[in-house]
Amino acid sequence: MKKVEVDWGLCESNGVCMGIIPEVFQLGDDDMLSVLQSEVTPENETQIREAVRQCPRQAISIVE
Numbered sequence: 001m002k003k004v005e006v007d008w009g010l011c012e013s014n015g016v017c018m019g020i021i022p023e024v025f026q027l028g029d030d031d032m033l034s035v036l037q038s039e040v041t042p043e044n045e046t047q048i049r050e051a052v053r054q055c056p057r058q059a060i061s062i063v064e
């Protein structure tokens, strides 16, 4: 099973990933990013890969 991982040391909570797929990435009121659903599925994989590509900090990765 493939899963999303965020390197919290790199993430600067700018919300780019949430703009691409808010079902998976959510910025809370405290400006901390949460991963709502870490499982990579056929339905969300394209958008998650786009978030990986567009994250300005390269903080998102997909692990098998």
Ligand code: SF4
Pocket: 006, 010, 011, 012, 013, 014, 015, 016, 017, 018, 025, 033, 054, 055, 056, 057, 058, 059, 060
């Ligand atoms: S796009 Fe990258 S740096 Fe921005 S909130 Fe998402 S994981 Fe963090």
